[in-house]
Amino acid sequence: MEMPGEDGYELWLRYRKVDNPGQLARYREAIPNATVLGSGATPDIVRSELARALPVLLDRPVPLLDQVQADNALVVGTVDELAATGVTLPQADCCELGEEGFLIRSHPTAGITQTLITGNSWPAVLTGVFHLLRLLQTRQDIDGLNLSLSPRIRHRVLGHWDNVDGSIERGYAGRSLWNWDDLQATTGTRYHDYARSCASIGINGTVLNNVNAQAESLSTEYLRKTAALADLFRPYGLRVYLAPLFSAPVQLGGLATSDPRDPVVAEWWRRKVDEVYRLIPDFGGFEVKANSEGQPGPQDVGANHDDGANMLAAALEPHGGTVLWRAFVYDVATDADRAKCAYKEFVPLDGRFRPNVFVQVKNGPIDFQPREPFHPLFGAMEKTLLALELQITQEYLGQSMHLVYLAPMWKEILDSETYAKGPGSTVARIVEGAADGHTASCILGVANTGSDRNWCGHHFAQANWYAFGRIAWDSDLSAEAIADEWVRMTWSNDPSVLEAIKTMMLGSWEACINYMTPLGLHHIMQEGHHYGPDPGFNAAPRADWNNVYYHQADAKGVGFDRSSTGSDAASQYHSPLREQFDDIDTCPEKLLLWFHHAPWDHRLRSGLTLWEELQQRYDAGVAAVEEMVSIWQGLQAKIDPQRHKHASKRLKQQLENARLWREVCVDYFGNFAPSKDSWRRSLDSWSKSATAPNRSSSDLTTV
Ligand code: GCW
Secondary structure (H helix, E strand, C coil), X not given: CCCCCCCCCCCCCCCCCCCCHHHHHHHHHHXXXXXXXXXXXXXXXXXXXXXXXXXXHCCCCCCEECCCCCCCCEEECCHHHHHHCCCCCCHHHHHHHCCCCEEEEEEECCCCEEEEEEECCHHHHHHHHHHHHHHHHCCCCCCCCEEEECCCCCEEEEECCECCCCCECCCCCCCCCCCHHHCCCCCCHHHHHHHHHHHHXXXXXXXXXXXXXXXXXXXXXXXXXXXXXXXXXXXXXXXXXXXXXXXXXXXXXXXXXXXXXXXHHHHHHHHHXXXXXXXXXXXXXXXXXXXXXXXXXXXXXXXXXXXXXHHHHHHHHHHCCEEEEECCCCCCCCCCCHHHHHXXXXXXXXXXXXXXXXXXXXXXXXXXXXXXXXXXXXXXXCCCEEEEEEECCXXXXXXXXXXXXXXXXXXXXXXXXXXXXXXXXXXXXXXXCHHHCCCCCEEEEECCCCCCCCCCCCHHHHHHHHHHHHHHHCCCCCHHHHHHHHHHHHCCCCHHHHHHHHHHHHHHHHHHHHHHCHHHCCCCECCCCCCCECCCCCCCCCHHHCHHHHHCCCCCEECCCCCCCCCCHHXXXXXXXXXXXXXXXXXCHHHHHHHCCEECCCECCCCCEHHHHHHHHHHHHHHHHHHHHHHHHXXXXXXXXXXXXXXXXXXHHHHHHHHHHXXXXXXXXXXXXXXXXXXXXXXXXXXXXXXXXXXXXXXXXXX
């Protein structure tokens, strides 16, 4: 019998009957009923989630009991509420949880074993409830539970690059989720489902608007609309942030300047922030893109980043708000190598930021490329809070057309040793604050959500939203473990489906690197929309917006020389990395062309020359997508037809694109390489059906 079609709206909160009879019996025995203590919006959300999930998972009614009685099985409430019912947990256990951690514990009492879910706040309890449901959804053993889980990163934020007109910069899943036109009037279920989904993976902040900001977002009219969303999101533990335009005092306030050193300007911001907090008492703060890609900032008037960030921070500080000041700057006057600019601008400012300012740094020094080394600012500003910015939306990784599971990339970054304080000072420990003794910490992911029914355009792009939340909560989770959870929850617990999909996902990032930018190549996508290949692009108004700037291919070789014979960006890293990156023989091959202009006949560890290896990588990338297509075809009978067909179409498109990437890049670089013949060997076997992409990114949301 064919399975009913699914549209993907449910995301990973896709509750289905537990199909294994033994497991079903055990779960039924453990959870014959549930009791949610407390009253208020969040306890109500918990009640409705349990009422939605448990009867389906257990395939029978699971009464929600009002009263505490002897046979309560699942008991959910804050530590204080549990204590009021006579269940007192050891003080040390409760303190350890902090504000956001939760505890799930099997608790033997007279005759039965209860399962307790508790925490010091209701949002924490809600996260715990989603965790227990995840255990059921992923068919884990729930006997003898004793879990105490708290996040190591305090602010776990989604950044939406959504404009007030409803468009989304780098959005590939339709229009904005926020309907600004009738926000105050609507309380659509989609808003709740967004917040639910965030809460289920521990995301606790959301920046509602684009960092390429519009002054309007801070107008009273828009603040009221923002407050309406904040009211909806609050019970889910989700705080709202905004990205203000730095020159808003001029645009909105009618002042003559936005100079952060001018007391009149500071006063304007103080009043504006006070207004924000009157409407949104738990407002998270501001994310600011200043003096970057044409955005206004303090440098326009001779002030610097610290002046700008600190002025905003002073206005936010009395209310407990935070500034996320982005370090995505690359003024050519700073350095001719774009990769070096942020470090040169920000390192001298270390120690000058107020305690509620994060300098927010992208994972790599260029711009969300398929692979970059970690950003050298991590490990270089020990007196400053550093937030890590990741991009969930796949701007440079095939957008919502390509299946690319990003958790392995994020793990590679987080697990990178910076050697700032010797071994162990990984990017993760720096972001968590542990390496430098900070207590505040922040991670932000540029969202991939939109109005498409399945939220993310590609069903598999949902995995990246999920993985961001899970990694933000616990950066020690492996990419494989997260994929395992997500596949079980989103697709199936059937072992053959699980293993097949995990194989596709876990190889997909490396595949994408190989068919787009192997061996450290970067930024050779088509101009503007960044979708297909265009390594020869050389017509931009700035050198560092040209693709030829990034690969520097010539008759001698290919790659950007960032060693000591070139821009010396390698020296921005600590020893022993700087020496390792500096030397072509010790530089990791995955970053070879990032740091070196390597000769065409340079021998790689495989024994192949650079030119041979490059072609071999392009071949491997295409072969990996062919494999993904065939694995997915093999799953046809086991996946609902609607989602199977949707993903199939996109995988075919991905394969066509991968072949095109190979063809265009090998052809282009072949013009410089010593012998063109050596690559023609495989040309005949390539698909000739691939045509150059000629579409705007907005076309990409439809298959
Ligand atoms: O990745 C680049 C994008 C821009 C974006 C910018 C940024 C919001 O191409 O669209 O602008 O980065 O991060 O500020």
